[in-house]
Amino acid sequence: MSMMSIRAATPKDRAAIRQVEEHAFGQQAEAGLVDALVAGGHAVVELVAVEEGQVVGHILFSRLHVTQADGRSFAAVALAPLAVEPSFHRTGIGGALVNEGHRRLRAAGEALSIVLGDPSYYGRFGYGRARAAGFDSEFQGEALQALTWGEAPAEGRLDDAAAFGSALAA
Numbered sequence: 001m002s003m004m005s006i007r008a009a010t011p012k013d014r015a016a017i018r019q020v021e022e023h024a025f026g027q028q029a030e031a032g033l034v035d036a037l038v039a040g041g042h043a044v045v046e047l048v049a050v051e052e053g054q055v056v057g058h059i060l061f062s063r064l065h066v067t068q069a070d071g072r073s074f075a076a077v078a079l080a081p082l083a084v085e086p087s088f089h090r091t092g093i094g095g096a097l098v099n100e101g102h103r104r105l106r107a108a109g110e111a112l113s114i115v116l117g118d119p120s121y122y123g124r125f126g127y128g129r130a131r132a133a134g135f136d137s138e139f140q141g142e143a144l145q146a147l148t149w150g151e152a153p154a155e156g157r158l159d160d161a162a163a164f165g166s167a168l169a170a
């Protein structure tokens with residue numbers, strides 16, 4: 001029986017989060033991206049999964065704005081990155097992090113989450129391609145998916161989507 005627990009990330013977790021990101025992706029880009037987004041004050045919900053005192057999973061939802069045709073800006077979130085320590089893959093940690101993140105976002109009144117990832121993985125959490133197809137974005141394509149919990153724009157330009165790119169990690 002797993003004793004895994006999920007909690008909000010704290011400043012003391014930064015080194016452990018870097019390790020999990022580096023191990024999961026096999027490179028440093030995502031770890032650098034996480035540090036840059038958090039240092040820039042862009043984190044909305046950031047969680048860690050802890051197993052026997054060790055951080056074994058991490059998820060970040062950062063701020064992303066949808067600028068609508070009339071100029072109004074809608075505050076959405078970007079899910080990126082999600083990482084689980086390789087030796088703990090397929091034990092449900094990734095799914096638990098996504099679901100707990102969504103629960104907290106909804107409770108905070110967030111209405112739109114956007115992800116750039118494998119549809120066969122994110123589809124199980126409710127992300128859909130159709131909901132994201134109307135956005136104007138350099139990341140537009142099959143991997144761009146969205147999930148809504150309330151009224152949110154289906155069209156507009158995705159701004160501050162640094163979470164999906166490597167600009168900040170370079």
Ligand SMILES: CC(C)(COP(=O)(O)OP(=O)(O)OC[C@H]1O[C@@H](n2cnc3c(N)ncnc32)[C@H](O)[C@@H]1OP(=O)(O)O)[C@@H](O)C(=O)NCCC(=O)NCCS
Nearest residue numbers: 024081082083084089090091092093094095117118120121
């Ligand atoms: C993707 C990742 C976070 C999943 O974490 P996890 O804890 O193994 O996930 P869960 O145990 O909750 O779910 C595992 C399920 O997801 C599936 N899965 C994992 N990665 C997948 C992918 N890229 N595409 C499709 N399905 C995937 C597994 O096959 C498994 O399916 P099953 O439940 O039918 O057996 C983890 O594999 C990881 O850290 N990968 C490297 C980093 C990465 O690619 N992150 C996502 C992009 S931001």
